[in-house]
Amino acid sequence: MNWKKWSLLLTIAFAFSLFLAACGGGNNDAGSNNGNNESGNNNAENAEPSGDQTLNINIKTEPPSLHPGTSSDTTSSAVLDQVFEGLTRINLEGEPEEAMAESIDVSEDGLTYTFKIREDAEWSNGDPVTAEDFEYAWKWVLDPESADTDYAYQLYPIKGAEDAKENGGSLDDVGITVEDEKTLVVELTQPTDYFLELTAFHTYYPLNKDVASENDKWALDVGDDYVTNGPFKLVSWDHKDRIVIEKNEDYWDADTVQLETITMHMIDDESTALSMYENDELDWIGDPVDAIPLAAIQSMKDAGELHIEDRAGLYYYAVNHEDEVLGNANIRKALALSINRQGIVDNVTQTEEKPAMALVPPSMFEENEEGYFADNDIDEAKKYLEKGLEELGLDELPAIKLSYNTDEGHAAIAQAVQDMWNKNLDLNVELNNEEWNVYLDSLGEGNYQIGRMGWIADFNDAINFLEIFETVGGNNYTNWENDEFKALLKDSRAELDSDKRQEILKEAEELFMEELPIVPVYFYTNTYAAKDNVKGIEALPVGAFNLKWGYKAE
Template identity: 30%
Template sequence: MKNGVKKSLVLLTTVLLLSACGGNAGKSATDGSGKENKTEKQSSRVLNLMEASEIGSMDTIFTQDEPSVNAQSNVFEGLYQLDEKDKIIPATAKELPEISEDGKTYTIKLREDAKWSNGDSVTAKDFVFAWKKMADPKNQANYFFLMDGTILNGTEIVNEEKSADELGVKALDDYTLEIQMEKPVPYFTSLLAFSPFFPQNEKFVTEKGKAYGTSSENIVSNGPFLMENWDQSSMSWDLVQNPEYYDADKVKSEKIHFEVLKETNTAFNLYESGELDVAVLTGDFAKQNKDNPDYEAIQRSKVYSLRMNQKRNDKPSIFANENVRKAIAYALDKKSLVENILADGSTDIYGYIPKDFVANPETGEDFRKEAGDLVKTDEKLANEYLDKAKKELNGDVTIELLSKDGDGDKKVAEFIQGQLEKALPGLKINVKTVPLNNSIELMRNSDYELSVSMWGPDYQDPMTFLESSVSSKNKTSYRSEKFDQLIDDASNKYANDPEKRWETLIAAEKVLVEEDVALIPLYQQARGQLVRPGVEGIQYHNFGATCTYKYAYITE
């Protein structure tokens, strides 16, 4: 592939079955006229929320998990942010970018009143520093592949053919940022609202070294909140108002408290006792509360899938065998999983691009509807593939399934284990349960066979799901010249032909999911939750961070 990355990349494939944003999406800090509602200026009542896992890191280039992205997107602020309808709006930038006619030069003016929490001004140099740090392969940033084929020289830098100092971004002055692009990228402005593109204070980051982003004391931030009482082992933390934030008078809560709650019954009991204001529910608890007036289910664009690692410890794994992959794919009863185990409104999915996420640029037809269902459950066909695999492998098939230790994670893993072993006689699945950070490390090192993983879109385009599976970028040792060429064509050959690009992306998904069965889509997430009356202003997003809390509060 022309824009291939030669080095292994660390992908965001961690299992986060539930994130813990609150309810009442779309409510903001204004009244219906758009004017600030002075009666709701600020709430001194602590808003109590939950996360299903610990935070992996607060260094924005080492984003590992959904709780980290959520925290980073409320403690830091980039050039742009999403409003309650997922529209890109200025944040640290004064206005939307000025883009040259050829689409290759972005000029962005920064607001001059943005400050770091230590009192330093936020300048264009802070963005240049952070982006070069992300692009440099030696840092192994999780999202350095986003530089490939976007910012000028990004491809050569991630391929170690040029220095990170040659990245096509520079500060024209303290408050003017210029970005040179390798080619026009229609979704690039939306990427600038995503946490890996946030700024970093070079002096502070350099001073802290490897300790940066590992605890509250090792963070300097520029967003609406400061983080307190947190380190990487913390099971609770606080977001408190940042007095240096330029828009501090719009921040609705003085303090938001988070608890890591891995057991659904614990979350429910804390909600019932008044100690938790939003409780995320799954399974029986979701079923039992469907008629509760506090209950809501919100459809998301996050897709959970089974990742099958084809090479482990530099040796072919069980999933190097195509018939094993296809046996698992056709045997899975996804509908039973979402109806009987999750029961939170999540839907079974038969493709990697979620429904109601992106539409055909010419016809407006939803991608999922136009692309259709791929690999529908067929137990008979699954057993035919397993029989072929047994002959090729000279015996029964044994698989290790990696799972995080959260309540929801374990239940999903146990369902997959039991359902597949019943549907496929001769198949044995052993579940390996580990804490979040252990799971991250195992997947980073490709030291696993099978894992339930989540991909949340970074920007609103099918490429956000597909591009990370090209041969040079995935961490499952999947290799496909056909898939790589289709992605390259969509990125380059058809970049300015929206309809042909669309058709190419549909073809690429079919190769990935049906022809090669490189991964197995499981379900499109919905979040079932109880939301206490009086909780207002938490905004949900369908790409980038899941939630923002700038306008969130609970009435006294």
């Protein structure tokens, strides 16, 4: 082990020991001494592109899927968002704008969308992008025979979509109509204010029908059949090492794209990634798909290198409701109330996250700044523990396993929570970590008790957080379902009055927080560092990031 690595480990250990002393119990009023840092902003400003237009970033791990219809994680979407494009695209202001669609007509009742696809929209193999490519892609996801389509529910605003996927309805009855080669008509079940945000999401990306229908393994690797329509194209994929994408000269808006090559490294070790950044081998580290070593946070803050911005996302622990003990609501409440979230964000993460005592971020429900229970309420937690043990006929809690995907930050948070539950609830907690893809499989198979998860908003609406837990499966690893909760979400989709709809969604969250199928920890921030010559890239509050407008100015 070299001395630099050893020094870093000592620093982490020392910082962590201070943290445990600070927030193992009782209220902690320690606050961050640094506000959002705007120095070195990487916005486009007035600098002109110049010099080598090669960007190096870190995506940490192998993407689980580079198929738009099966992807359900931020690592995969960070790649897909560069090489594919939907009817709309989220711009640097966080708003949807025309992309593959050159015009969008919406009926007065908000139920029918007519998309005119650009005449010069082409696939990377030279084929024209057609309305039929969109129809094929969307109906492929909705086909009950298509596996691993966790995000199929994103298509459910479309008339007949849910019925086709869930209830044996015909795909022919889904409200997707190809009027002509370049005209797609979409009928919705009810007006959906955020529909044009959805059409920018990867589940709504088109697939080249001629290619995908002939080769069901087209997305497994680089090759002639990995055909895309975005500002960049996939040129190499060295599994578990790196992905390289290059500018797509046939892209309809190629003149806007300045970056020529983007190398996406898969470096799981955060200290290694930081060293590469310091040696100018990486141009960007941190969110939305990487992380900065905890030991480096404060020094980078002090040096004015960090950007810290609000992000619509939740860091939480999923609780497996098939577990006899954890299926008890009072036990879950005891676990949730005995965590000192403020201590975690002040002393472990150190990047100004907000303690989460709710499901939906405050950017969507303002009152969730306070949440549904007090942070670090040990006395109340012990009352819930006593109730839960009595209901279960137990004298004490059996040991539990707390799982997380391998990562320095996740490990430090898990160690802190382990210590809190041990001190506050006399609970023996075993920690377990697994590589990302293996970890997702474990959660999906129910092979866990409590497991770290996170959710970053796909679009700016509270239902995006609530509908995760509508049914078991997909992105809901808790095995929790509630008929009243599902009915409220159904009512919200039918409600045309925006204020009344928000009230229904809030009622659904209240029910969710009463049941508490998860343990919320904090609301995310975007924390990253970028070289001064990197311009035109934003880590957006919603979703990942968009490299179309990025460039370097020497």
